[in-house]
Amino acid sequence: MWILTLLIVILIISAYAFITRNNNYWKQKKVPFEKPTFFFGNYKPVFSGSKHFGLLYSHFYDKFKNAAYVGLYRLWTPDILIRDPELIRNVLVKDFQSFANNDFDLDPKVDPIFASNIFSQTGEVWKKNRAAWTASMTSNKIRNAFEKINERCNVMIDHIKKQIKEKPNEALETKDLSLNFFTDAVVSSVLGLEVNSFVEKDNPYKKVAGSFFAPSFWFGLLTMTFIISPTLAKFLKIRFVPKHIENELVKMARKVYESRKTTGFHKNNSFDSILLHNQSKDNYSPTDLDIAGLIFGFLLDGTETSSGVAGFMLHFIAANPDVQKKLRDEVDQAAEANGGKLDYDTIHSLSYLDMIFSETLRLYPPALTVQRLCTKPYVLPPSDPKGQPFEVPLGMTVIIPIYSLHMDPEHFPEPEKFDPERFNDENKSKIKKFTYLPFGEGPRICIGARFAFNQTKICIANLIKNFEIRLDPKMEGKTLVIDPNFLLVKAVGGLWVTFHNRVEA
Ligand code: HEM
Numbered sequence: 364m365w366i367l368t369l370l371i372v373i374l375i376i377s378a379y380a381f382i383t384r385n386n387n388y389w390k391q392k393k394v395p396f397e398k399p400t401f402f403f404g405n406y407k408p409v410f411s412g413s414k415h416f417g418l419l420y421s422h423f424y425d426k427f428k429n430a431a432y433v434g435l436y437r438l439w440t441p442d443i444l445i446r447d448p449e450l451i452r453n454v455l456v457k458d459f460q461s462f463a464n465n466d467f468d469l470d471p472k473v474d475p476i477f478a479s480n481i482f483s484q485t486g487e488v489w490k491k492n493r494a495a496w497t498a499s500m501t502s503n504k505i506r507n508a509f510e511k512i513n514e515r516c517n518v519m520i521d522h523i524k525k526q527i528k529e530k531p532n533e534a535l536e537t538k539d540l541s542l543n544f545f546t547d548a549v550v551s552s553v554l555g556l557e558v559n560s561f562v563e564k565d566n567p568y569k570k571v572a573g574s575f576f577a578p579s580f581w582f583g584l585l586t587m588t589f590i591i592s593p594t595l596a597k598f599l600k601i602r603f604v605p606k607h608i609e610n611e612l613v614k615m616a617r618k619v620y621e622s623r624k625t626t627g628f629h630k631n632n633s634f635d636s637i638l639l640h641n642q643s644k645d646n647y648s649p650t651d652l653d654i655a656g657l658i659f660g661f662l663l664d665g666t667e668t669s670s671g672v673a674g675f676m677l678h679f680i681a682a683n684p685d686v687q688k689k690l691r692d693e694v695d696q697a698a699e700a701n702g703g704k705l706d707y708d709t710i711h712s713l714s715y716l717d718m719i720f721s722e723t724l725r726l727y728p729p730a731l732t733v734q735r736l737c738t739k740p741y742v743l744p745p746s747d748p749k750g751q752p753f754e755v756p757l758g759m760t761v762i763i764p765i766y767s768l769h770m771d772p773e774h775f776p777e778p779e780k781f782d783p784e785r786f787n788d789e790n791k792s793k794i795k796k797f798t799y800l801p802f803g804e805g806p807r808i809c810i811g812a813r814f815a816f817n818q819t820k821i822c823i824a825n826l827i828k829n830f831e832i833r834l835d836p837k838m839e840g841k842t843l844v845i846d847p848n849f850l851l852v853k854a855v856g857g858l859w860v861t862f863h864n865r866v867e868a
Pocket residue numbers: 481482483493496661664665666668669672724728729730733800801802803804805806807808809810811812814815
C-alpha cells in the first residue's frame with residue numbers, strides 16, 4: 364500500500380514540476396510578463412468560457428502600456444504578445460521568413476479537410492496554393508461574380524418584402540439574415556450551384572457553416588484548444604472539421620464536379636480557377652477530399668467573415684439614423700445618375716459605404732488576432748528600458764492582437780464610438796501604420812478582401828436602397844458583448860433590426 368502511495372506522491376510532484384517548469388522563464392529573460400496560474404497559465408478565463416481569447420489579450424495589452432511586447436503562458440508554454448506597431452510590421456512583413464506559418468498543427472489523417480486549407484498549410488505547399496488563390500481573386504473574376512451575387516440579393520429583398528407584408532415589425536437577426544444571403548451568394552457565384560437559404564433553412568451549405576460555428580460550450584472548448592494549444596489538440600486527435608461535416612463536404616464536391624461535366628470549367632470563376640491552376644501544375648488531379656477542402660475554404664472564408672461584418676454594419680446603420688440618411692442619400696444619388704441601377708461600378712463608387720465598412724471592421728474585426736509560429740530564431744529588441752534583447756525560439760507562438768490595437772485610444776480616440784469619419788480621405792491617411800489590421804498583413808494577408816468588399820457592398824447598398832432599417836426595441840441601450848464561445852466575432856443574443864418599406868417610413 365505504501366508503495367502505491369509513494370508512487371502517487373512521486374507522480375503528483377513530477378506533474379507539478381513539469382507544469383511549473385517554465386514559471387520563471389519570462390523573469391529570467393527580463394521580459395514584462397503576466398504571472399501564470401497553475402495549469403492554465405494566463406488562459407483560465409478562456410477555458411472556463413467566460414472570456415473570448417481576443418478580449419483576454421486586450422486585458423494584457425492594456426495592462427502593459429509601456430512594453431513593446433509581453434510574455435504570457437499558454438497553459439505552461441511561454442508565448443508572446445506584440446504591442447508595438449513597428450515590431451508588428453517586422454513580424455508580419457519585413458521578417459516574414461522568421462514567422463512564416465500560422466499557429467496550426469494538424470494531422471492530415473485526423474482532419475484532412477482543415478489540413479488542406481491554405482490557412483494551415485506551410486512551406487512550398489502553402490506557396491503554391493497561395494499563388495492559385497491569388498490568381499482566383501483578380502478584378503475580372505470579382506466583377507464576373509457580380510451578376511449572380513446581385514440575383515441572390517434580389518431573392519433576399521423579396522424575402523424581406525414578403526416578411527414586411529405578412530409580419531410587419533417582426534425583427535430579423537442581422538447575422539442570420541446575412542449568413543443566408545452570403546451562403547446563397549457563394550454557392551451561386553463560386554460553386555455554380557443554386558440554393559435559397561431563406562426558404563430551405565436546413566440546406567447542407569448553410570448547415571456546414573452553421574454547425575461549424577454554432578456557439579456552444581463544447582464547441583468553444585474544442586476550438587479554443589486549437590487556439591491555445593495546437594500541440595495538445597493534435598495529441599488528443601481533436602478535429603477542427605467534424606466527420607459529419609466532412610461527409611457533407613464530400614457530397615458537395617461530387618455535386619460540383621458533376622455540374623462541371625455539363626457546364627465545363629470557367630477560368631473566370633474563382634473556384635474553377637484554383638482547380639485549373641493546380642491541375643496545370645505537376646499533373647495534379649484533385650481528389651474528392653481536395654475539392655471538399657476547397658469548398659470548405661470558400662464557405663468558411665466567404666460566408667462567415669462577411670456575414671459577421673454585414674450583420675454589425677446593419678446594426679450600426681439602424682442604431683445611427685444620421686449615418687443611415689447619409690448613406691441612403693449617397694446610394695440614391697449614385698443610382699439616379701445611373702438610370703436607377705446599382706451596377707458593379709456604381710456600387711464600387713460609394714465612398715461613404717466604404718467608410719462604414721472600415722469602421723465596422725475596426726470595432727468588430729471577424730478575426731480578433733492573428734498568430735504566427737517562429738520558424739527561424741529571431742531577436743527582438745528589449746521590451747522596455749529595464750529589459751534585454753530576447754531571442755524568440757523556434758516554435759514559439761507570436762500573437763498579433765488586432766482587436767486590442769483597434770481599441771487602443773492612443774491609435775483611435777474614443778475607441779468605443781462608432782464613427783465612420785475616422786476613414787474619410789483626410790483622417791484615413793493619419794492612421795498609424797500597423798494599428799489597423801482587419802485583414803492581417805504581409806505575405807499571408809487575407810486573399811479575399813476584395814471578394815468580401817464586393818459581396819458586402821452589394822448586400823448593404825441594395826438593402827439601404829429598398830428599406831428603412833430600425834433598431835428593434837429590445838436592442839435600445841443594449842451593450843454588445845462578444846460571445847466567448849465563438850471562434851470569430853459574434854454578439855451574445857444576436858443583433859435585431861426591423862425592416863420597413865421606404866414609402867411607409
Ligand atoms: C470581411 C471579411 C474578411 C475578413 C475580415 C478576413 C480576414 C482575414 C484575416 C485576418 C486573415 C489572416 C491574415 C494574416 O494572417 O495576416 C485572413 C486570411 C485569409 N482569408 Fe480572409 N477575411 C475576410 C474574407 C475572406 C473571403 C471572402 C475570402 C475568400 C473567399 C477569404 C480568404 C482568405 C484566405 C484564403 C486566407 C488565408 C491566407 C493565407 O494564409 O495565405 N477571406 N482573412
